[in-house]
Amino acid sequence: MPYPYVLLSAAVSLDGFLDDTGPERLLLSSPADFDRVDEVRASVDAILIGAGTLRADNPRLLVNSAERRAARVAAGRPAYPLKVTVSASGDLDPVARFWHTGGDKLLLTTDRGADRARAAGIAADVAALGPGLDWRRALEHLHDVRGVRRLMVEGGGTIHTQLLQQGLADELQLVLAPLFVGDPDAPRLFGPGAYQGGRLRLVETRRIEDVVLMRYEPTAPGTGPLPSAADRRWLALACDLADRCPPSDTAFSVGAVVVAADGTELARGHSREGGDPVVHAEEAALATLGPDDPRLAGATVYSSLEPCARRASRPAPCARLILDAGVRRVVTAWREPDTFVEAADGSGLLAAHGADVVVLPEYEERAKGPNRHLLG
């Protein structure tokens, strides 16, 4: 099930705090950075905050620039993005500014929270998502029911921590402000818990007056059948690699990437790489790794087309090579059609031997791109 692109946005002090403990919101960004945030808001379909931020800051969460609102309207979008808040309790102040400024509002909550919020007269659509609130369910709701494709999450720390730890954040936009808070009771950006093991990818740094914007992308594959945001990016890379294959009328063009559990790229490959007319993408990638590489056991193989289950050109099909390498997780965009092999079912072979196979059909068209001439 596709989710919106999830962009976490926050400003922190040099000692890692989101705010102080005073009654007023601590202003961490500079004026030019607030304008950048306004620009990002204008680019998204929805802005989400946690109920803690709503209670602490009483924010409006508007697109302040009239030009940006006009541009949204000219593009056929509402002047303001949908404003979303998340609360388990439903214990929300009905006169908070959030409900009475800007465009449409939505409360994502539990069944119990919905009863409480409705009884309090909250001026918003209320979506009751069950006895507890599951983030995947919430993101599906935003995508499928509300049509949200890009979601900006503006804190606070509890929400950011959950989305990052659950592998659901596509991007982190972090602004570092040159001041200290120094109060151990102040809220931190990220709380304790299990984060991805390795390093995030630094995409951009930008000086904005006296603050620095850093944009990072999480890199860790999901676990088991659950896709992470990074799974999507790695699969998109595999699809890009498929575009690099020497053309063929007798074989598919496929790209593959092997990624360790901590998000380190271990290998990549594509069909007919290096002048070998029959090599497959997964085979080419795995061939660059030692068979005893301990990282393979926790690795994920991304392949634009599901690994083959039978082939004439080599004794072992790619599904078997993957299993023999010890890999037990595969993410793919496209199940193999009957073009060359009938009922190939590499995914079935992998699953029968205990591997998790995750199919992300939203990438199928991209995976088919370099293979159109084979598909009739």
Ligand SMILES: NC(=O)c1ccc[n+]([C@@H]2O[C@H](COP(=O)([O-])OP(=O)(O)OC[C@H]3O[C@@H](n4cnc5c(N)ncnc54)[C@H](OP(=O)(O)O)[C@@H]3O)[C@@H](O)[C@H]2O)c1
């Ligand atoms: N510097 C910045 O960029 C920035 C940005 C935003 C916020 N902040 C600061 O961050 C602080 C607030 O952060 P916070 O961590 O206390 O609050 P928060 O993350 O904004 O919201 C936490 C609340 O969200 C709801 N919630 C969280 N996870 C949920 C789940 N899985 N299911 C259902 N509901 C869930 C709960 O609401 P209920 O209690 O109603 O159940 C929870 O109390 C404030 O001081 C604010 O100023 C700073």
